[in-house]
Amino acid sequence: MKMLWILAMKELRDGLRNxxxxxxxxxxxxxxxxxxxxxxxPTGSVKASAMDISVISLASLSVYLIPLIALMLSFDALVGExxxxxxxxxxxxxxxxxxxxxxxxxxxxxxxxIAISAGYGGAMLIMTVATDASMDGxxxxxxxxxxxxxxxxxxxxxxxxxxxxxxxxxxxxxAAIGLWLVFVVLYDLLLFGALLIDEGQLISQQLFSMLxxxxxxxxxxxxxLSMFDxxxxxxxxxxxxxxxxxxxxLLISVMLLWIITPLIATLLVFQRREL
Amino acid sequence: MTTAKTTTAAANNNVISxxxxxxxxxxETVVSDVxxxxxxxxxxxxxxxxxxxxxxxxxxxxxxxxxTSGTVEVLGGNPAFSTAVAQHxxxxxxxxxxxFYEAMTGREVLAFxxxxxxxxxxxxxxxxxxxxxxxAANRRIGTYSKGMRQRLGLAQAxxxxxxxxFLDEPTTGLDPSLRRQFYELIDALHKxxxxxxxxSHALNEVEARANRFIxxxxxxxxxxxxxxxxxxxxxxxxRLKVSVTPGEAASVAERLGSEVNIGEVNNQTxxxxxxxGDKMPLIRRISDLGEVVNDLQIMPPKLDEVYNHxxxxxxxxxxxx
Numbered sequence: 001m002k003m004l005w006i007l008a009m010k011e012l013r014d015g016l017r018n019x020x021x022x023x024x025x026x027x028x029x030x031x032x033x034x035x036x037x038x039x040x041x042p043t044g045s046v047k048a049s050a051m052d053i054s055v056i057s058l059a060s061l062s063v064y065l066i067p068l069i070a071l072m073l074s075f076d077a078l079v080g081e082x083x084x085x086x087x088x089x090x091x092x093x094x095x096x097x098x099x100x101x102x103x104x105x106x107x108x109x110x111x112x113x114i115a116i117s118a119g120y121g122g123a124m125l126i127m128t129v130a131t132d133a134s135m136d137g138x139x140x141x142x143x144x145x146x147x148x149x150x151x152x153x154x155x156x157x158x159x160x161x162x163x164x165x166x167x168x169x170x171x172x173x174x175a176a177i178g179l180w181l182v183f184v185v186l187y188d189l190l191l192f193g194a195l196l197i198d199e200g201q202l203i204s205q206q207l208f209s210m211l212x213x214x215x216x217x218x219x220x221x222x223x224x225l226s227m228f229d230x231x232x233x234x235x236x237x238x239x240x241x242x243x244x245x246x247x248x249x250l251l252i253s254v255m256l257l258w259i260i261t262p263l264i265a266t267l268l269v270f271q272r273r274e275l
Numbered sequence: 276m277t278t279a280k281t282t283t284a285a286a287n288n289n290v291i292s293x294x295x296x297x298x299x300x301x302x303e304t305v306v307s308d309v310x311x312x313x314x315x316x317x318x319x320x321x322x323x324x325x326x327x328x329x330x331x332x333x334x335x336x337x338x339x340x341x342x343t344s345g346t347v348e349v350l351g352g353n354p355a356f357s358t359a360v361a362q363h364x365x366x367x368x369x370x371x372x373x374x375f376y377e378a379m380t381g382r383e384v385l386a387f388x389x390x391x392x393x394x395x396x397x398x399x400x401x402x403x404x405x406x407x408x409x410x411a412a413n414r415r416i417g418t419y420s421k422g423m424r425q426r427l428g429l430a431q432a433x434x435x436x437x438x439x440x441f442l443d444e445p446t447t448g449l450d451p452s453l454r455r456q457f458y459e460l461i462d463a464l465h466k467x468x469x470x471x472x473x474x475s476h477a478l479n480e481v482e483a484r485a486n487r488f489i490x491x492x493x494x495x496x497x498x499x500x501x502x503x504x505x506x507x508x509x510x511x512x513x514r515l516k517v518s519v520t521p522g523e524a525a526s527v528a529e530r531l532g533s534e535v536n537i538g539e540v541n542n543q544t545x546x547x548x549x550x551x552g553d554k555m556p557l558i559r560r561i562s563d564l565g566e567v568v569n570d571l572q573i574m575p576p577k578l579d580e581v582y583n584h585x586x587x588x589x590x591x592x593x594x595x596x
Contacts, residue, residue: 006390017378085374089431092337092368092441093391096357274340 003095007103008110015073015111024069024111028119031065032058036127050127051137052230055144058120059224062148063217067155067184069115073108074159075176078270079169088275097270105156105263112152120145140228150255151220155179157262164269187215209246216258223251288314289348290439290470291336296345298331298494305331307494308345313472313487318465320481321474322582323491329474330371332491333441336472337368350439364392367437369445371474373428375416381427382412385434394435402430405460407453422448429457436464440471446480458484482578490585498585502578509584511576512536512548517561518570519543527567531560543569 015021036054078101081087090100124141162175191211195203203211212218225235227248291313298306306328313319321329334340335347338354347354350362375384385399403409406426411419419427425448432440440461446454461471461484475481488505490498498505519527521543528537528545535557538546549557554573561568576584 003391006387010387013383014376014378084377085370085372086376088334088339088370089368089373091339092363092366093388094360094363094393095391096360098357275334 003099004103004106007095007100008107011104011107012110015107020073021111021114024115025118025122027065027069028115029123031061032120032123033126035061036123049137049230051124051141052228052234054124054127055137055140055224055228055231056235059144059148059221062144062151063221064184066112066116066148066152067180067217070108070112070152070155071159071176071180073111074156075163075172076169077104077108077160078163078266079166079172080163082275083169091275098267101160101263101267101270105153105160108156109149109153112156113149116145116148116152120148137228137230140224140231143227144224147220147223147255150252150259151216154216154255154258154262155183157259157266158183160266161262161269164266164273183215183217188218191215213246213250213254216255219251219254219258222246223248223255290315290317290350291472292348293332293335294346294348296335296342296347298328298335298340299343305494306335306342309491309496311489311496311499313470315470316465316468317486318461318471318473318484319487319489320485321472321489321491322476322478323474324586326493327491328494329491330443331494333368333443333472333474337366337441364435365438366441367432367434367439368441369428369432369443371443373424375424375427377417378415380413380415381408381419381423384416384427385430388431389434392435398434399430402433405433405456406430422450422453425449426453429460433460433464436467436469438469440464440469440473442471442473444474444476446475446477454480478578478582490582492586502581505578505581505585506576507551509576509581510550511580511584513551513554513576514538514574515547515549515554515557515561516572516574517545517547517568518572519545519564520567520569523567527564530564535560 032054035057036050038057078087081090087100091097095103120141124138158179159176162179163172166172166175191208195208212222224231226232226246289312291311293309293311296306296309297304309328309332321332323329331340335342336349336354338347338349338356338359341355349359352359352362376387379387381403382399385403386396389396389399400409400412403412406429408423408426408430411423416424416427425445429445432442432445442461446457449457458480461473465471473481473485482502485502487499487501489496490505498508500508517527524540524543524545528540531537531545531547536548538548540546547557558571558573561571
C-alpha cells in the first residue's frame with residue numbers, strides 16, 4: 001500500500017508540475033459555470049431547480065470532455081515510460097508490476113478527482129452564492145460529479161490498455177483518439193442509425209437497452225438523467241430507465257466493470273511484457 | 276521460508292547462476308547457451324563488443340526479460356517472478372543509457388527512488404554530494420548534461436548500500452577523477468561484502484578490480500575466468516627481453532639453440548617468446564649462460580591482448596558484431 005501511495009504521489013506531483021491539474025480545473029470550472037448560468041434561464045417555465053438543469057447540461061457535456069481529459073492523462077502513462085527507458089529502471093526497484101499500474105491509476109484518478117471537485121464543485125459554489133439559487137437538488141449534482149469521476153476512471157483504464165499494447169507514443173495518441181471517437185461519438189451514431197433503418201423490426205426494446213448498457217458513456221448518461229426524479233422530469237425521460245430495467249445498481253456495476261476489465265487486461269499484458 | 280532459502284544460497288555461495296541460458300528475439304539469438312555462477316562478494320566483469328549480449332544478460336539477471344530456454348537464478352530465486360521484488364531493496368542497477376523523468380529535479384528523482392527503497396532523505400543528500408551533483412540538485416534533469424545524468428544514475432544505483440550491483444558501462448561520460456571516485460565507492464561496497472556485475476569496455480580500468488571476466492561474443496560466452504585462467508586458456512606467448520654484453524647477442528642466440536623462439540636480435544638485446552609452461556626452463560637456460568647476461572625482463576601478455584585473442588581467435592563463429 002505504501003508503494004502504491006509513493007507511485008500515486010509522483011503522478012500527482014507531475015500533474016501539478018506540468019499545470020495539468022490547473023488546466024483541467026479551469027476547463028471544467030468554466031464549462032460548469034457557463035452552463036449553469038445559461039441553464040438557469042428556462043427554469044421558470046418547467047419549475048425545475050437550477051441544480052437539476054445544470055446536472056442535465058453538464059452530464060451531456062461531460063460525456064465528451066471527461067473521457068478526453070482521462071485519455072490525455074493515460075495514453076502516455078506506460079508507453080512513454082517504455083520509450084524513454086524509465087520503466088526499466090523503475091522495475092528494478094522493490095515494486096511489482098501491478099503496483100506500478102495501480103499506483104499510476106490511483107494517482108491519475110486523484111488528479112481527476114481534484115479537477116472535478118475543484119472545477120464542478122467550485123462552479124456550484126459560485127453559482128449558488130452569486131445567483132442566490134437554491135441548493136435544492138445538490139445531491140443530484142454531487143452524484144453527477146461522482147459518476148463523472150467514475151467515467152474518467154473508465155477512460156484512464158482504457159487509456160492504459162492502449163498504452164501497454166502499442167509500441168510507440170504516437171500510435172498510442174492515435175489509438176486514444178480513436179477510442180474516444182468510438183465510445184463517445186460513433187457508437188451512439190451507429191446505434192441510432194441502426195435503430196432508424198431497422199424501424200423496430202430486429203432490434204427489440206431489450207436488445208436496444210442491452211446495446212446502450214454496453215457503452216460506458218451511455219450508461220453514464222442514463223445514470224445521471226434517471227437517478228433523481230427532479231432531473232429525469234426536467235430531462236423529460238422520467239421512468240424510462242426503470243421501465244427498461246436499468247436500476248442504478250446495474251448501471252453503476254456496468255461502469256465499475258468497465259474500470260476493472262481494462263485494468264486487468266493491462267496488467268496481464270504488462271506482466272508478460274519484456275523490457 | 277526465507278531463512279531456508281538463504282541457507283541454501285549460502286551453502287553453495289552462488290548469488291547468481293545461469294544454466295544454459297538462451298535468449299532469442301524473433302529469429303535473432305542474442306544470448307546463446309550461457310552458463311556461469313557468480314559467488315557472493317565477487318566482482319565480475321562482462322566484456323565484449325557492442326551487441327555481444329552483455330546488456331541482455333544483465334536484463335535476464337534483473338528479471339526484466341525471461342530466457343527463451345535455460346534457467347536464471349538470482350539470490351536463490353527466479354528474478355522474473357514477482358516474489359523476487361522484495362530482494363530489489365538490496366539491489367542497485369545502472370542501465371547502459373540511463374533515463375530519468377526529465378521534468379523532475381535531481382533531488383526529486385533521487386528522493387522518489389529512495390522512498391521506493393525505504394532510504395532516508397539524508398542519505399540522498401549525501402549521495403548527491405558524493406557524485407558531485409549537490410550544486411545542481413534543484414535543477415530539472417532536462418537541463419543535465421550526459422555526465423551529470425550518469426552521475427545521477429550512479430547515485431540511484433548506490434541508494435541503500437546495495438548488496439548486489441549491476442552496472443552497465445558505468446564509467447562512460449565520467450571524467451577521470453570521478454571515475455576514480457566511482458571505483459572507490461565500488462571498492463567500499465565490496466569491502467562490506469557486496470557482489471557486483473559490471474559490463475565495460477575500459478579493460479585497463481577494471482583489470483585490477485575484477486575477480487573474474489566473462490568474455491561475450493555474438494551472444495556466446497567464449498571465455499570465463501580469472502585473469503590468470505584467461506592467460507592460460509589463451510596460451511599467449513610470454514615475451515622475454517634479454518640484455519647481454521654488447522656485441523654478444525648473436526653468439527648468445529646461437530648458444531640458446533634452435534628450439535628457442537628467438538625474435539628480434541640486435542647488438543645487445545634479444546627478444547624471446549615462449550609459452551607459459553616453457554617459461555621456467557627457458558629462464559634456467561638463460562641464467563646458465565652466465566655473466567654474459569646483464570638483465571632479463573619478463574613481459575606477460577596484457578589483458579588487451581588476451582581480449583583480442585578471444586575476439587579474433589579460432590572460436591570465431593559467424594562474423595556478426
